[in-house]
Amino acid sequence: MAANNNEPGVTEHKHGGLGQLASTAICGNDITSSCLYVSAIALVYAGRWAPVCLLLVAGTLWLFRSIYSEVVGALPLNGGAYNALLNTTSKFRASWAACLTILSYMATAVISSNEAMHYLEHLVPHLPIIWATIGLLAFFMILTIIGITESAVVAIVIFIVHLVSMGLLLVLGAIAVTRVGPDQLWTNITTHEQGGIMPALFFGFAAAMLGVSGFESSANFVEEQAEGVFPKTLRNMWIAVTVLNPGMAILALALVPLGEIDEHKVNLLSHMGSLASGDWLAWLISVDAVLVLSGATLTSYVGVTGLVQRMTLDRCLPQFLLKTTGRGTYHRIIIAFFVLAVSVLLITHGDLESLAAVYTLSFLSVMLLFAVGNVLLKIRRARLPRPERATWTAVTMAIIAVIVALIGNARLNSEYLVIFLDYLVPSLLIVSIMLMRVQLLRLVVFFTDEIRRKLRLEGREAIAEEDYDRAKRSFSAGRRFTAMNRVLHDMMRKITNQQLVFFTRGDNLPNLNQAMLYIRDNEHTNNVKVVTVIPQGEEPPPKLAEHLEFLDEAYPEMKIDFVVLHGRFTPEFVENLSKEWKIPRNLMFIGSPGDRFIYGLQNLGGVRLII
Numbered sequence: 001m002a003a004n005n006n007e008p009g010v011t012e013h014k015h016g017g018l019g020q021l022a023s024t025a026i027c028g029n030d031i032t033s034s035c036l037y038v039s040a041i042a043l044v045y046a047g048r049w050a051p052v053c054l055l056l057v058a059g060t061l062w063l064f065r066s067i068y069s070e071v072v073g074a075l076p077l078n079g080g081a082y083n084a085l086l087n088t089t090s091k092f093r094a095s096w097a098a099c100l101t102i103l104s105y106m107a108t109a110v111i112s113s114n115e116a117m118h119y120l121e122h123l124v125p126h127l128p129i130i131w132a133t134i135g136l137l138a139f140f141m142i143l144t145i146i147g148i149t150e151s152a153v154v155a156i157v158i159f160i161v162h163l164v165s166m167g168l169l170l171v172l173g174a175i176a177v178t179r180v181g182p183d184q185l186w187t188n189i190t191t192h193e194q195g196g197i198m199p200a201l202f203f204g205f206a207a208a209m210l211g212v213s214g215f216e217s218s219a220n221f222v223e224e225q226a227e228g229v230f231p232k233t234l235r236n237m238w239i240a241v242t243v244l245n246p247g248m249a250i251l252a253l254a255l256v257p258l259g260e261i262d263e264h265k266v267n268l269l270s271h272m273g274s275l276a277s278g279d280w281l282a283w284l285i286s287v288d289a290v291l292v293l294s295g296a297t298l299t300s301y302v303g304v305t306g307l308v309q310r311m312t313l314d315r316c317l318p319q320f321l322l323k324t325t326g327r328g329t330y331h332r333i334i335i336a337f338f339v340l341a342v343s344v345l346l347i348t349h350g351d352l353e354s355l356a357a358v359y360t361l362s363f364l365s366v367m368l369l370f371a372v373g374n375v376l377l378k379i380r381r382a383r384l385p386r387p388e389r390a391t392w393t394a395v396t397m398a399i400i401a402v403i404v405a406l407i408g409n410a411r412l413n414s415e416y417l418v419i420f421l422d423y424l425v426p427s428l429l430i431v432s433i434m435l436m437r438v439q440l441l442r443l444v445v446f447f448t449d450e451i452r453r454k455l456r457l458e459g460r461e462a463i464a465e466e467d468y469d470r471a472k473r474s475f476s477a478g479r480r481f482t483a484m485n486r487v488l489h490d491m492m493r494k495i496t497n498q499q500l501v502f503f504t505r506g507d508n509l510p511n512l513n514q515a516m517l518y519i520r521d522n523e524h525t526n527n528v529k530v531v532t533v534i535p536q537g538e539e540p541p542p543k544l545a546e547h548l549e550f551l552d553e554a555y556p557e558m559k560i561d562f563v564v565l566h567g568r569f570t571p572e573f574v575e576n577l578s579k580e581w582k583i584p585r586n587l588m589f590i591g592s593p594g595d596r597f598i599y600g601l602q603n604l605g606g607v608r609l610i611i
Contacts, residue, residue: 018225022152023218024236025159029295030108030214032162032240036289037115038211039248040265041356045412046204047193047258050249053204054211058242060405061212063398064367065234066390067374072219072230074377074386077606079310080219081366084373086314087609088380091522092435095316097369099427100362101216102304106423107359108213109300109341112293113137114350118266119289122282130350134342136297141338144301147327158295165288166244169269173251173276185254206408210356211245213363214296216370220303231388248272301334308333313586315498315524316431340423347419357413361406361420368402371395381609384592438495438524445488452481499527499581501588502610503569507541509550511591515610516551516558519589526558529581533569540564571603578605 018026042050071084079086081101085094110133117132177185193200218225218233225233252261252268255275264271270289273281309330312321325331348354374395377384410417433440455478462471500523502515512530519528530548532540545562552560567573578585586606 018152018221018229020226020229020232020236022156023221023225023229023233025155026152026221026299027214027217027233028159028237028240029155029162029292030217030299031212031237032159032166032214032244033112033289033292033296034211034213034241035166035244035248036119036269036293037111037266037356038208038245039252040261040268041210042204042208042245042249043252043258043261043268044265045207046200048189048191048253049193049197049200049204050208050253051246053201053208054246054249055242056201056205056401057208057211058238058246060209060398060401061215061238061241063390063394063401064212064215064371065231065238066388066394067371067398068216068219068234069231069388070386070390071370071374071377072222073388074381074384075609076222076230078220078223078306080216080307081370081373082307082310084370084377088373088376091314091316092432095311095431095435096428097366097373098307098311098316099424099431100365100369101307102427103362103420103423104213104359104366105300105304105307106337106341106344107355107362109137109140109297109337110345110348111355111359112296112300113140114345114355115266116290116293116297119270119286119293122267122270122286123290130345133345133350136294137338137341137345140294140298140301141334143298144305144334145325145327145329145331147329155295158291162288162292163240165284166248169273169276169281169285170247170251172281173255173272176276177251177254182254184257188253188258191258202404203408203412206405206412207356207360208245209364209402209405209409210360211241212367213359214299216363216366217299217303220306251276301337304337305330305333308337310586311431313584316434318434344419344423348416354413354416354419357409357416358420358423360409361413361417362424364402364406364409368399368406371399371402381592384609435524438492441488441492441495445485445492448481448485448488452478452485455481495524496526498525498587499529499583500525501529501531501577501581501583503531503533503588503590503607504544505532505541505569507544507547509543509547512547512551513554515589515591516555516560518610520555520558523587527561528558529561529563529583531563531565531577533565533567533573535568536566571605574604574607 039050039054042053046053075083075087077083077087081097082094085097113136114129114133116136117127117129120132121127121129215234215237218230218237222230248269252272255272256264256268261268267286267289270282270285273285308317308321311317312319312333321330321332321336323330323332344355344358348358374390378389378392455474459471459474459478462468462474500519502519504512504515516528519525530544532544534540548560548562552558565577574585574588577583578588584606585604586608588607589610590604590607591610
């Protein structure tokens with residue numbers, strides 16, 4: 001049920017201008033930076049089986065390539081898992097994904113900045129790691145507030161420097177191995193792991209899944225990418241992860257005794273560079289690590305700001321977060337993110353394994369929810385056009401792999417599971433309160449009405465007993481509760497009077513009813529404009545007015561207005577209507593467009609699909 005003046009033709013999607021290199025660099029700086037720490041973590045848990053675990057991770061990432069391609073191809077809008085679930089299920093479930101994504105961004109910022117300072121310590125001995133990490137987080141907070149965000153040119157430079165540095169390490173490391181011989185490699189691969197092969201593979205795979213963090217980054221800025229670039233970024237990231245992470249693990253086995261891995265886990269690659277070619281390569285790796293990990297920290301600030309802004313516009317978070325500076329940046333969101341990131345750092349004391357646990361649990365949960373979004377897309381949005389479809393086998397295997405990794409990380413880091421929940425539960429509670437605030441206000445009004453009624457009765461009884469002081473106190477307290485009720489009713493009216501728009505081109509009653517049910521259950525409003533857009537001289541669907549009148553009676557708590565507009569349903573039409581009616585486009589809804597819809601969903605500026 002899409003509202004448009006559809007014309008036959010090829011689907012036209014408008015995109016931004018970022019090409020393959022720039023787009024790959026922006027998201028690649030995040031995912032390829034994982035090789036700086038994930039190889040060490042995999043070696044700690046899996047020993048000689050670390051390369052196998054990292055290859056299994058690359059296989060899982062291969063499955064998610066098709067999953068992300070299908071979801072983003074069908075819903076080419078920024079927002080990742082939140083956007084996928086927002087357009088396929090309820091706002092409450094989508095908010096769960098958003099909370100996990102925020103936690104993932106928070107852990108990304110902390111672990112990236114902390115690792116950057118560990119590598120910087122190789123250049124600046126006796127560096128106070130915790131304070132330096134806080135300083136780096138504060139530096140990027142200030143940069144983001146004053147409006148200096150990611151630059152494609154800077155991202156490309158960092159990305160190329162990083163790939164060159166990693167390539168040099170692999171090549172010079174291989175040369176060093178041929179020079180000194182394979183004795184260290186043979187010693188390491190013949191060292192039996194404690195507990196057996198299966199536990200090593202299980203826990204090693206679970207820990208190594210940290211290496212795919214950042215794969216979702218491309219989905220968060222798909223609207224800025226040129227036509228056809230998004231699937232190429234997924235392919236490029238997969239190739240980088242498949243080559244770099246197992247390659248670094250194999251090189252580490254050839255250069256470093258397994259017993260020393262734990263000692264150098266926070267700066268393993270620079271230590272490998274020193275062993276392979278001397279201090280100059282270790283220095284280069286350290287400089288590269290500081291740059292690329294700092295870039296990942298900045299990505300977290302930019303990503304979380306956009307996500308929280310979108311959630312606040314969707315009325316999932318308090319509106320005071322939308323306050324901007326003179327430069328147009330959302331400083332309250334940025335400062336709150338900094339405070340939360342620093343709190344995670346101080347609670348975990350900068351320990352890599354505990355940070356990685358919080359990071360991995362949150363990120364894997366987001367990946368799982370994205371796969372669930374793919375399933376819902378197949379079931380509920382079967383008509384929605386998409387350039388690629390993931391097979392049910394691929395989706396099932398991907399979900400199983402992520403669940404296995406989640407179980408493994410929960411068992412490995414049971415003590416850090418509490419830290420993860422300490423941040424997840426309050427964020428879910430805040431979002432739940434925001435989404436249920438009308439019901440909660442009604443509950444408070446009910447209790448205040450009861451208290452006010454009881455105070456009136458007490459006052460009357462006191463007058464009958466000629467106890468005028470008690471009567472005065474009762475009536476005075478009753479007036480305070482009456483004033484409180486007025487405030488609460490004003491708050492509810494302000495929330496529920498926000499108008500929504502639903503565009504329809506048909507008069508199918510079950511579809512219209514489904515739209516009203518979705519709005520009633522997911523939005524805090526009782527004021528809906530149902531709009532049909534028709535060419536000049538044509539008539540609206542014959543039974544549309546009659547059906548809307550019926551629905552207006554069926555849902556007495558909702559005010560349903562029927563509006564007929566003449567013109568063509570285009571992005572410009574929607575934008576002008578949004579400005580004229582002062583209704584944000586993310587509070588406008590359409591049904592699932594079919595193959596004949598000539599505009600891409602992203603062209604409509606945030607208009608949402610109705611269930």
